[in-house]
Amino acid sequence: MPVIRCVTLFVLVSIGIDTVPAEEPTPRNTWQIQCEGNSYFDADAIRTALSLDLPAQQATSQYVTSEQYSDVVKSRIIRGYLHSGFPDVKVAVSTAPSTGVITARIDGGEQRFCGDIHVSGLTARECEFVASLIKSASDKPNSMQKKNSLQASNSALKYWKHGSAMSFVKPAGEQYRQTIREALTSAGYPEAQFAIGCPEITVDDKRNVRLQITVNRSGPPLRVGKITFTGLEQHSPDQLIEFLKLRSGMPLTLELRERIGRDLLKSGRFLVAEVKHSPYFIDPEVPLELQVRVREYDRTVALPKDMSESQQALMKLSKWLSGWETSKQDVRFRFTGSAEQATEIVQATVSPVLHSFCNSAMGTDAAGQFCLDLVTSPTEGSLFTFSVTDSAGKVTVRRTVLLTRSLQGLLAWQSRKKWLHADLASVKATVSIHGIWPDESERRCRFGYLFGINNEHPKGLKTNIKVTAAAVMDLFNDRIQSVTVEDGIQRLAMEYGDLLLNADSGAPQKLNLNTQKARMELRSGTGLLANELARLQDETKDWPNQNQPGHTWTGLASMILEDIKIAQPNNGDALRVCLDLLSNEAAVARFNEGLETLEERRSMIIPPDRPVKTNSGFGLFHQLTAIGAAAPPNSFPHRFVSLLRQAKVTGESQLLQRLLSELLETNQQGAIHCLLTARTLGSSEASGRIARAGLERLSPAEFERDVAPLIGQPCFFREVTCASLAWLQQTSDEDVERIVRVAALHLKNQNDQPINVRPLLALIRSQRDKPPEEVLASLPPVIWEGGLRSWVQASLEEIAEAAQEPKRSHIRAASQSVPAWRGFRAEMAEAKKKKDASKGRKTPVRTRSGFRQLKIVSPGTGKNLD
Numbered sequence: 001m002p003v004i005r006c007v008t009l010f011v012l013v014s015i016g017i018d019t020v021p022a023e024e025p026t027p028r029n030t031w032q033i034q035c036e037g038n039s040y041f042d043a044d045a046i047r048t049a050l051s052l053d054l055p056a057q058q059a060t061s062q063y064v065t066s067e068q069y070s071d072v073v074k075s076r077i078i079r080g081y082l083h084s085g086f087p088d089v090k091v092a093v094s095t096a097p098s099t100g101v102i103t104a105r106i107d108g109g110e111q112r113f114c115g116d117i118h119v120s121g122l123t124a125r126e127c128e129f130v131a132s133l134i135k136s137a138s139d140k141p142n143s144m145q146k147k148n149s150l151q152a153s154n155s156a157l158k159y160w161k162h163g164s165a166m167s168f169v170k171p172a173g174e175q176y177r178q179t180i181r182e183a184l185t186s187a188g189y190p191e192a193q194f195a196i197g198c199p200e201i202t203v204d205d206k207r208n209v210r211l212q213i214t215v216n217r218s219g220p221p222l223r224v225g226k227i228t229f230t231g232l233e234q235h236s237p238d239q240l241i242e243f244l245k246l247r248s249g250m251p252l253t254l255e256l257r258e259r260i261g262r263d264l265l266k267s268g269r270f271l272v273a274e275v276k277h278s279p280y281f282i283d284p285e286v287p288l289e290l291q292v293r294v295r296e297y298d299r300t301v302a303l304p305k306d307m308s309e310s311q312q313a314l315m316k317l318s319k320w321l322s323g324w325e326t327s328k329q330d331v332r333f334r335f336t337g338s339a340e341q342a343t344e345i346v347q348a349t350v351s352p353v354l355h356s357f358c359n360s361a362m363g364t365d366a367a368g369q370f371c372l373d374l375v376t377s378p379t380e381g382s383l384f385t386f387s388v389t390d391s392a393g394k395v396t397v398r399r400t401v402l403l404t405r406s407l408q409g410l411l412a413w414q415s416r417k418k419w420l421h422a423d424l425a426s427v428k429a430t431v432s433i434h435g436i437w438p439d440e441s442e443r444r445c446r447f448g449y450l451f452g453i454n455n456e457h458p459k460g461l462k463t464n465i466k467v468t469a470a471a472v473m474d475l476f477n478d479r480i481q482s483v484t485v486e487d488g489i490q491r492l493a494m495e496y497g498d499l500l501l502n503a504d505s506g507a508p509q510k511l512n513l514n515t516q517k518a519r520m521e522l523r524s525g526t527g528l529l530a531n532e533l534a535r536l537q538d539e540t541k542d543w544p545n546q547n548q549p550g551h552t553w554t555g556l557a558s559m560i561l562e563d564i565k566i567a568q569p570n571n572g573d574a575l576r577v578c579l580d581l582l583s584n585e586a587a588v589a590r591f592n593e594g595l596e597t598l599e600e601r602r603s604m605i606i607p608p609d610r611p612v613k614t615n616s617g618f619g620l621f622h623q624l625t626a627i628g629a630a631a632p633p634n635s636f637p638h639r640f641v642s643l644l645r646q647a648k649v650t651g652e653s654q655l656l657q658r659l660l661s662e663l664l665e666t667n668q669q670g671a672i673h674c675l676l677t678a679r680t681l682g683s684s685e686a687s688g689r690i691a692r693a694g695l696e697r698l699s700p701a702e703f704e705r706d707v708a709p710l711i712g713q714p715c716f717f718r719e720v721t722c723a724s725l726a727w728l729q730q731t732s733d734e735d736v737e738r739i740v741r742v743a744a745l746h747l748k749n750q751n752d753q754p755i756n757v758r759p760l761l762a763l764i765r766s767q768r769d770k771p772p773e774e775v776l777a778s779l780p781p782v783i784w785e786g787g788l789r790s791w792v793q794a795s796l797e798e799i800a801e802a803a804q805e806p807k808r809s810h811i812r813a814a815s816q817s818v819p820a821w822r823g824f825r826a827e828m829a830e831a832k833k834k835k836d837a838s839k840g841r842k843t844p845v846r847t848r849s850g851f852r853q854l855k856i857v858s859p860g861t862g863k864n865l866d
Helices: 043-051 054-058 066-083 124-135 143-148 170-186 237-244 254-266 309-322 339-349 352-362 469-476 528-539 552-567 573-583 585-600 622-630 636-650 654-665 671-681 685-695 700-712 716-728 733-746 758-765 772-777 780-803 819-838
Strands: 034-038 090-095 102-107 113-120 193-197 200-203 206-217 224-230 270-277 288-296 330-338 369-377 381-389 395-404 408-412 417-421 427-435 445-453 461-467 480-486 489-494 497-502 508-514 518-525
Touching (some): 034 043, 043 054, 043 066, 043 636, 054 066, 054 654, 066 102, 113 124, 124 170, 124 206, 124 254, 170 206, 224 237, 254 270, 254 469, 270 427, 270 469, 309 469, 309 480, 309 489, 330 528, 369 528, 381 528, 395 528, 427 469, 445 469, 461 469, 585 716, 622 636, 622 716, 636 654, 636 671, 636 700, 654 685, 671 685, 671 780, 685 780, 700 772, 700 780, 716 772
Parallel strands (some): 113 206, 224 288, 427 461
Antiparallel strands (some): 090 102, 193 206, 200 206, 270 288, 330 369, 330 518, 369 381, 395 408, 408 417, 427 445, 480 489, 489 497
C-alpha cells in the first residue's frame, strides 16, 4: 500500500452547542433517496452531491419536518441542475407513507453551454484582453494576466468556460460582474460602466450562450506618473523614454503596457522586458508610477546604432517566425545524431524516471544513430517520426506519431501495425524561443515546447511560434562568418553549414548544419504536411488498426508493449513485471473498462447560496485526489477528499468538521481511515488526536470494515485490483520469484526490512479457478497481518508523537538584530487582535508550521474534542 503523502490544511472551525435529547431518533439517510425520470446525472451522483451539500445535510436533523426536508431536497437538486446548465429543470419530490423513502422525479429539459465572449465599447485590443481574461479565469492566471492585473487579483470566473455547461445560479452572475470589473480595471478603466447580455446560439444541435459585455461608459482612464527603469547598462532611461515615446500624464492602458514590452523586445536589444505599475487604490486621477525592468542583450549594439548585416537578417527571421501562425507555410525539421546525444537530450528535458524508461524503450547504444523528423503546420497539426539504429546498422525502433486535424495515432513500422483515432482531442502547441533573467549559469535564452488541450476551439489544431528577436539572434550570432545575397536569397555562411533566408521576408528557405556527430536540416514550404500525410496513409493502408471499438486503450497498450519488447529483449525485473501484466489481455481489458467508466462519470455540484470569502486553504497532492476518484461515492475516502476540496473552494467546512467529529466519537472508521486523515491534516493537535484513536482500532475486523466498500462496491479501485488479480492468478513460479525480488526493493516495513509477499501470492495462485472478486474478498486478513498492520501502527505512532511536541517560536538571527522590525510586527499583531475583538472574532492560533490548528467540536455535545 503506497504511503500517503502529507498535505497541509488549516480551517477555522466553529459549531454552536445544541441541546440534544437523550434519545435521538435515527437521522435521515441521503443515500436512501430514489431518483426517477429524465435525469442527466445518475442516482449516485445526485445522492453524492446532496451528501456534500451543507443545507441538504443540515435538513437531515430530526427537528426538520418531513415536508421541510422534501422541500430542501427539491430545491438543492434544482440548484445543482441550474448550475449544470438546465434553466428549465423541474423536480417533484414525494415521500412513501409506509417506508418514508423519498423519491425525486426529475425533468431536466435542454442543457445550455458557454459559448463565445464578445466585448464592445473599448479599443479592439482592450476588448480582446477583457475577453481573454474571462476565458482563462477558470484556470490559474498566466504570466501576462499577473503582469497586467492592477490588483493582482486571483479570483476566477469559475462558471464560464467555452464548451462547458452554463451556470444559472445567482453566484455565477455575481462572479461574472466581479471578474469583468477586475478585467476593466486591469485594462485601465476602473470606473467603467457595463451591461451583460446572454443571447442564445444553436451550433451543431448544441445550445450555446454568448456572453455579451457592452461598456457603456469607460470613465476616466488611469494616468502615467513617474517612469523608472531597472537593469540598464548600455542604455540610459532618457534614451528609452525617447525610443518608446513615453511621457508623464499619458493614459495608462493595456495597449501602452503591452506596447512598451513589445517594442523593447522587437528592437533586438533586450532579452526580457517586464512592465509593472504601482497599485490603483481609490482615485483614478492620481498618476501611477510606471516601472520597466529589462535584461539587455550584450551581443549587439545599443540604440540607436544600426545592427550588422547578419543581425538585421536574423531580425527579419524572428519577425517571420512571430507571424508564422497566420502564414500558409509548413516547416520540416530533421535531426540526425548519435544515440549518445539522444540520451543526453532526453536526460536534460525529462525526469530521471522517464529518462531511464526512454533509454530502456529505445535500447540505445553509444555507437548507434538517432533520427528525429518533425513536420508541422500552423493549423493542420504535426507528424513526428523517430528511429534508432544500432551499431550494426539495424533499425531497432521506428515510430511515427500523428497529431493532425483528421487523425491522431501511432505507426509501428517494424510490426506494420497502426493505432489511429479520429478526433481524439483538440490540441494547442506552442514553440517558444525566449530570453530569460540572469541565473547562476548566465544563460541568455531558453527553448520551450508547450502542448495541451485547446478548449477554446473544439475539434481544432493550432501551433504557435513565440520568439524574442534577441533570442533568435543568439542562436546564430557568433557562428555567422559571412552574408551574401543572390536571386533574392540571403545566405548566412557558418562553420558547419548555411542558413538560407528570403531576403525580403526573412522566411527560412533551408538550414543545413553538419558536424562530426550530428546533422540538422530545416526547410519551409506549402503543403509539406499534407503531402507527407498522404504518403503515410497510402503506405500504411493495408496495416491492421489496433484501435477497436470498446478497446481504445487496450490496443494502444499492446503496441507500446511491442515497442519495449523489440527494443529491449532482456529487461530488468521491474520492467518484466510490467510487461507481463500488459501482456495479459483480460487484465488490460479490465483496466480499459475501468478507465472508460471513470471518464464517463458525471459529477453533480451544488454550489453554495452565496460566494464565500475565507482565509482557509490547503494543498492537495495528486495521490489524495486519485484516492477520492477511485473510491465508491459513499465511502469514507471519497467523502473525506470531496469535503476537503469543498472547504478549499467554498470555505464551508462544517460538513468536514462533522465527518471528523464522527471519526473521533464513533468506532465506525478503523486505523486505515484514521491514518489517511491524520496524514492529511499534518502536524497539529487534531492529527495527533486522530492518530491516537487509530492506534486503538488496529484489529483485523476494523481493517476489513475500512476496505469493504473498496472491494465490495463497483469503483475504479476494485476494477484495477481485480484486473491485477486476474493476472496474478495465472503467474508462473518464475513470475513469482521476479515479483518477490521487485517487492523486496520497494516494500519495506517500519524497520526498513523487505516485506514477504510470498504468502499473499500463494493465496492468490491457489484460487486460480475462482473469479477475481472472490479472491479479493479473501485477501484483507493476509494483507493486514502480513505487514500492513505493523506499518500502519508505526505511522500512527510517529504522527501521535510529533503532535505532542511543544510548539516553539523560532526567530532567525537576522531578525533578532532588527528590533525595529520586531516592534513593527508586534504592533501589527496587536492591531489585528483589537480589530478581530471589535468584530467578535477570535484570532486564530498559529502552529509551528505556520498553519491554523484544526479545532474539532462534537455536534452532539458541543465538547471540544482537541
